Amino acid sequence: MSVDWIKVAKVLERQAGTSPKGRGGEALLDEGQRASLTELARRIRAGRRMALIADEVGMGKTRIAVALIQAVREAGGRIAIVIPPGVGVQWQKELSAFDPEDRTLLPLRSFDTFLDSFLNEGDEEWQRYTGSAQDRLHQKRNDRKLQRELPMGLLQDEEILMISHNFANARFPEGDTPRRGLLGEIQHYLGRGNPERRLYNGYHAAMVRAATVIADTVKSNRDVLNFERIMRPENLAAAEYGEKLRPFIGYGLGPFDLVIVDEAHKARKHDSSLSRILREILWTTPDPLRIGMTATPVELGVMQWKGTLSRIAPAPMDLSHMDAPLNAYKEVLERLQREDLDEDLVKAFETAAGDFQKVLAPYVLRRDKRDDPEFAEVIDTYRELDIRRVAPENSDVTxxxxxxxxxxxxxxxxxxxxxxxxxxxxxxxxxxxxxxxxxxxxxxxxxxxxxxxxxxxxxxxxxxxxxxxxxxxxDLHDLPSITETVRLIEGYTARGEKVLVFGRFTAALQALTRLLDAREMLRRLSDPDGHWPASALSKDKNARDAIRIAMQDPMLWSGSRDLDVLESQLKEQYDIRAGRREQAMKALRQEVEAEAKAGNRDAALLRSLWNAEGISIAALLEALEAHHPSRNETRAGLSATEVLDAFADLRADLTDASPDEDENQVEAKPEKLEALVRGHLKEYTGREGNFARLMNGSSSPQTRRTLQAAFNRPGAWPMALVTQSKVGSEGLNLHEACSTVVLFQSEWNPGIVEQQIGRVDRKNSLWLNRFRSWKSNGNVGNMPRIMIHPVVISGTYDEHNWSVLETRWQQLGGQLSGNVLPPRSEGASLLNNVRDWENRIRVAIPRFSPDKLLP
Known part of the structure; x- marks a missing residue:
């Protein structure tokens, strides 16, 4: 039975009229988001059951989706949210903003987690353990339930399920392996239904329970579910086994009324995990609504519109009628870039743009910053692209x-x-x-x-x-692009500005991070009042090579280039600092004790950590100083008030970064906080510094979230976050204390670059707050801008890479942002008819915002 979609539309219209309120009474939806809900309600009433929410990066797509989820929940429906790795916690936050009682599970990531959801205490798996080992397994199971990784009942009973894009990556090797037992068990119960049958190879009782639940589901829905009898499924080839099993996994998840695909443009290949989830696993009710979400529905070619829309289209759905309009628009965009304007070209654009909008408007909903009154007057100028070309003729140093x-x-x-x-x-x-x-x-x-x-x-x-x-x-540390990037970054950090750096390849990113840290260490050691949070140099050869390269800059370092001498100097300054801190710690502890007795929550938690096993309070205070934005290097450390403020920030960051904890649990059980702090200090100690940090594929999800929180705090380290493209370009909000992006290594895909810039170009960003302040002060001085710095080595293949990206980026802007006209030199004069033609083109540019869509 499908959900009552008219009821859903009514709830959406109610939300559009009066925004839901957050815990603090703030409106959760802005005017543009409410307009999108109104448009979605109109489409739902008209019987349309697919939509692509393609709002520009940072415009708040997730809030629109969550409002729709709440409407479907209110109407009694079930929802599947298919999300890329690493964004589950952020989805949980958005869901709890609308419903503080929300207890949506963490994303379903693997076949093993699917099976674990059917495991009960007392099953065979528990019998393999005795004593304390069994107790730990019991605690782990209960914790995972409390932390909402596993359901308290069945997955089918959950109103909302988040499913990772990687969920269908499970492999089922040939041979008599435990994970190949499920399909045979399902076939057995569908055929004979013998509850006493035991698994051959005894994986665990969860597989039997999963098989019975799935078989019962199929039997109860014979009129809508098709299945084939498979003789000896254990003998199937690995790929065929997975293909046969995946629909049954979907039956185990239960039917969904609403399917939301986050980052719907990703993993477009037919055999990708995301494609398998959408094609083979998800089971929907007879009249489901499918929603795609992406800021970059196309990246490298206009026909990708079809690929993205096919992700949410009911099968079978023929989209071939789009081919001619899409190609015609692509061709006229290319003509605009290479031909002078004339009447025929303008008419061709008007016709192609109209057909392009007509064919996509029934499915696409896209707001961009042209639709935001706050951006409208500066839409062409608030971002500044400053290409840093490294070439012999303009740099004899780099x-x-x-x-x-x-x-x-x-x-x-x-x-x-x-x-x-x-x-x-x-x-x-x-x-x-x-x-x-x-x-x-x-x-x-x-x-x-x-x-x-x-x-x-x-x-x-x-x-x-x-x-x-x-x-x-x-030695990579003096690669010209690294040297130029360091110079660029330090120009900003010297003014207290943070910098977000993107690159593709780990070796150069590591070298860049090491060199930034090495230079900052030398800079602080050159300052009589400076302090570097380490007592010895790293033993790592690469780290020492970075220091040697940094020492060669006479403007930075005039001391000895002997690393042994440098290490002695480092230890001396650290010991002086440690001695001062030791003297201050006694008084500090007394102040913390007094605050705790007075009812200060953070003081009580800090007091519990003071003598906790495995925690060095000196290391913790060192970490708090690095975490605090107003470090004063001339004194023994932070005051008690500053320590407690910094500790509150760190506690919030660690709790926020852990998908397994919430603030109430941490406060109720100090041992949970101890575990989080131990993990943080283990990562903090042993590094040569954290002025610059690298976030790449080996960074754990918790580390990424901790770094995100620290980077969003003004003045706190890291000041430079060096990020591998595939890790940091999606799912992280890094906009609260940074408005500068360095493209250290050119991409080929402009959609990735837009996602990267979108990490700092978001709602309530540092730039937007500065812009608002500039406006309120009467536009005095230069307008704040988001600075984007590609670094290009001239005369090399790197320059070709950038040239290709630049062309593709302009083509992408023509399809998504209305940037269809070639840039004109500043102050260039135009004939009246050319101005008229340009105005006609601007009027004809396709728009998919709620107030400009065709009915």
Whole structure:
């Protein structure tokens, strides 16, 4: 039985009329979001059951989706939210903002978690343990239920289920393995229904229970569910086994009235986990509503509109009628970039734009900043793109003679005539600007590759140029793009500004982070009142190489370049600081005790940590100083008030970063806080510093969230967050204390770049608050801007990479943001008819905001 969609529409209209209120009485929906709810209600009443919410990054798509979820819940429906990894906690927060009693489970991530949801105490798995081991398993099971990782009953009973994009990645290897038992058990109960049958290979009783629940579900819904009898499913090939099993997993999850696909543009391949979830697992009621969410429905080609919409289209749905309008619009956009305007071109654009809007308007709902009155007057100027080109002619410091010789030789040698795959210089040419292939490059410098075998005639000159030098291995820390990026970042951090850096490849990102920390350490050691939170240098060779490179800057360091001398100096300043802190700690503890007795919650929690096993209070105070925005390096440390303020911030960050804890549990059970603090200190200690931090694929989800919280606090370290593109471009809000983005390594996909910039270009961002202040003060001084700095090594493959990205970025803007006209030089004069043509084009630009959509 499907949900009553008219009731859902009425709830949406009520929310659009009067926004739901948060815990503090604040409105949860702004005017634009409420307009979107009104449009969704209109579509639902008209019988439309699919929509793509494609609002620009930072406009609040999730709030619209959660308002719709609440409406479906109120009407008695069930909801599936299919989300990318790492954003489950943020979805939980948004759900609890609308309903403080919400207890939605953490995302369903794996086949094992699916099976665990059917496990009960007393099952075979418990019998494998005795004594304390069994107690720990009991506690783990209960904790996982309390923390909402597993349901208290069945997954089918949950109103909302979040499902990870990766859920269908499970593999079922051939052979007699435990995880291949479920399909056979389901087939058995569908055929005979013998409750006494035991599993061959005895995985655990959860599999039997899952099989009976799924079989009962199929039997109760024979009129709508199809299934085939499979003889000896354990003998199926791995891929076929997974294909046969996935629909039954969906029956175990139960039917859904509303399916929301977050980041619906991702993993477009037919055999991706997300595609399998949508095609094979999700079971929907007869009249479901499907919603896609993405700020970048297209990234590399106009036909991707069809691919994204097919994610939410009821099957089968023929979208071939879109082909001609989409291609026609793409072609006219390209003509606008290369041809002078005339009447025929303008008419062609008006026609193509109208057809483009007509074919997408029934499905797409997109607000961008043109629809926000606050942005309207500065839409073309509030972002500033400042390309930092690293080239010999404009930088004799960042582009050393060695690097110039190497890059020039690689460019020349890459053009040598040879059979495909025989010239390693072609590969090195594309990789070296990004800090890749340095092992291959070192070997080439030493003549250990086949490079000299492909060199003939005058080309030998370039090989000699490549190998010229002192024979030392290449050091990434003085890669020209790294040197320029460091200079750029330090220009901002010297003014107290934070910087968000994006790159693709780990080796160069690690080198950049190490060099930033090394330079900040030397800067602080050069200051008589400076302090660096470490008593010894790292033993890591790469970290020491970074220090050596940093020491070569005479404007930064004038002391000894002997690392042993530097380490003595580091220890001396640390010991002085530690001695002062030791003297202050006694008085500090007395003040904390007094505050605790007076009822200060944070003082009581801090007191419980003072003598907790495995926690160094000195290390904790050191971490609090780094966490606090107003560190004063000239005194022993923070005052009691500052310590408690910093501790409150740290506690909130750690609780917020842990998907398994909530504030009430932490306050009720200090041992939970102790565990969180231990984890934080383990990560904090042993690092050479945290002025700059790297967030990449190896960073745990909790570390990412802790870094997010610290980066969003003005003045607190890290001041530079160096982020690998695939990790930090989605799902993280980094806008509260940063308005500067450095594109350290160029992407090929402009959609990724938009997502990256969107980390700081969001509602209630630092930039927006500064802009509001600037407006309220009468527009005095320069208008604040979001600064975007691509770093490009001129004359190398890196420049080609940027050129391709720039072209694609402009094409993407033409489809999504209305940026269809080529940039015009400032102050250029235009004939009246050209101005008229440009105005006609602006009027004709497709718009999918609620107030501009076709009925």
């Amino acid at each position: 582009f050393s003679r060695d690097w110039l010789r190497w890059f020039a030789a690689l460019e020349a040698l890459s053009f040598l005539p040879c059979r495909p795959g025989e010239n390693p210089m072609k590969l090195m040419r594309t990789r070296l600007p990004h800090g890749l292939g340095t092992d291959m490059f070192d070997a080439a410098l030493k003549g250990e590759t086949s490079a000299n075998q492909v060199v003939v005639g005058t080309a030998a000159v370039w090989l000699e140029a490549l190998a010229a030098g002192n024979g030392e291995e290449i």
